[in-house]
Amino acid sequence: MEKVAVLGAGSWGTALAMVLADNQHDVRLWSHKKDHAAAINDTRQNERYLPGVQLPSGITAFHDLAEAVQDVSTVILVVPTKAIRDVCRQLNKVLDRKITLAHGTKGIEPGSFKRVSEMIDEELSNQLYDKVVVLSGPSHAEEVSQRQPTTLTASSENLEEAKKVQDLFINGNLRVYTSPDMIGVELGGALKNIIALGAGISDGLGYGDNAKAALITRGLAEIARLGTSMGANPLTFLGLTGVGDLIVTCTSVHSRNWKAGNLLGKGKKLDDVLEHMGMVVEGVRTTQAAHQLAESQEIDMPITDGLFRILFEDAAPRDVVDQLMTRVRRQEMEDLSAILNNRISD
Numbered sequence: 001m002e003k004v005a006v007l008g009a010g011s012w013g014t015a016l017a018m019v020l021a022d023n024q025h026d027v028r029l030w031s032h033k034k035d036h037a038a039a040i041n042d043t044r045q046n047e048r049y050l051p052g053v054q055l056p057s058g059i060t061a062f063h064d065l066a067e068a069v070q071d072v073s074t075v076i077l078v079v080p081t082k083a084i085r086d087v088c089r090q091l092n093k094v095l096d097r098k099i100t101l102a103h104g105t106k107g108i109e110p111g112s113f114k115r116v117s118e119m120i121d122e123e124l125s126n127q128l129y130d131k132v133v134v135l136s137g138p139s140h141a142e143e144v145s146q147r148q149p150t151t152l153t154a155s156s157e158n159l160e161e162a163k164k165v166q167d168l169f170i171n172g173n174l175r176v177y178t179s180p181d182m183i184g185v186e187l188g189g190a191l192k193n194i195i196a197l198g199a200g201i202s203d204g205l206g207y208g209d210n211a212k213a214a215l216i217t218r219g220l221a222e223i224a225r226l227g228t229s230m231g232a233n234p235l236t237f238l239g240l241t242g243v244g245d246l247i248v249t250c251t252s253v254h255s256r257n258w259k260a261g262n263l264l265g266k267g268k269k270l271d272d273v274l275e276h277m278g279m280v281v282e283g284v285r286t287t288q289a290a291h292q293l294a295e296s297q298e299i300d301m302p303i304t305d306g307l308f309r310i311l312f313e314d315a316a317p318r319d320v321v322d323q324l325m326t327r328v329r330r331q332e333m334e335d336l337s338a339i340l341n342n343r344i345s346d
């Protein structure tokens, strides 16, 4: 049994805390809101983020970060991307020993284009951990909290650290793989949210399964193009954290990104949609980051570009679909064949 702190008591932090508690670990679930931590301990539920789910007795909620991380062997960061730097700076003040550090956050920072592990490396004192581990894959909190079969991948530059995280989480309901391709695993998890917004918009506009299948596969081509330019192994995008997560996020009614896109497709304005959601929709900031990055590196990402225009330039979704459908004619696998051939000859 290990003492583990899960930082971020939203839907995903709570679901991961439940898995750890099911595996008999002593789990400290940290919320930055005092009332929220108190309510979790009082009601044994997280009403706001996972309504109706009974929490196992092995979970205790904390508001004081120093108390939450006292004597823990492992810290799992599960706050939204935009809160990662702030939480790491707070951790520097309260952690006094080396721990295993993992994160379950899916995003890229606009402006810096940093992945979450890179943001952590910039903010957290390197005395406190060896190499960050990312835990990612097709996994909605709602299903994990109901103990439905789910798969994840733990990846790190230090595979021993990834294996420690695999050990902590693996059980009969949650199968955890490992991967050495941290860049590919982080980028697959972050970039699929852009395409899920697009899939939601497509459904909101009333388009059918053909359109969604096209978005998923051409979206995967964009993810692989940008991802390999950032150093990922293209094969990672065919795995759980690539196509697997793309499928679940584009097709599940649980997806926050799909839901937000669906409302946009039905004509709602972005600010109203985000207020209505009440949970993080990571794809919005990631679209901004990927769009900036694609422009600066001259990478062709037409779906991401269309999404950017809908989200930030008030373009009409239907016009964007028309533009995507009437682009210059292309050979389907042209650039991806080149990427794979380069990789094979490396």
Ligand SMILES: NC(=O)c1ccc[n+]([C@@H]2O[C@H](COP(=O)([O-])OP(=O)(O)OC[C@H]3O[C@@H](n4cnc5c(N)ncnc54)[C@H](O)[C@@H]3O)[C@@H](O)[C@H]2O)c1
Binding pocket: 008, 009, 010, 011, 012, 013, 031, 032, 033, 049, 078, 079, 080, 081, 082, 083, 086, 087, 104, 105, 106, 107, 139, 140, 141, 142, 278, 279, 280, 282
């Ligand atoms: N929900 C899922 O099914 C799921 C699955 C896999 C990965 N993720 C990823 O996990 C991350 C968290 O998502 P979520 O769905 O749990 O979000 P959420 O909106 O359900 O919860 C976010 C939590 O972070 C807290 N938070 C917000 N700002 C904070 C700050 N500045 N400091 C500390 N805490 C802060 C909120 O109070 C809340 O408790 C995202 O990157 C998401 O993509 C989510």
Ligand SMILES: O=P(O)(O)OC[C@H](O)CO
Binding pocket: 106, 137, 138, 139, 140, 193, 196, 245, 248, 249, 254, 255, 256, 257, 258, 280, 281, 282
């Ligand atoms: O609900 P979403 O859209 O934030 O997606 C959650 C997970 O990333 C799905 O694997």
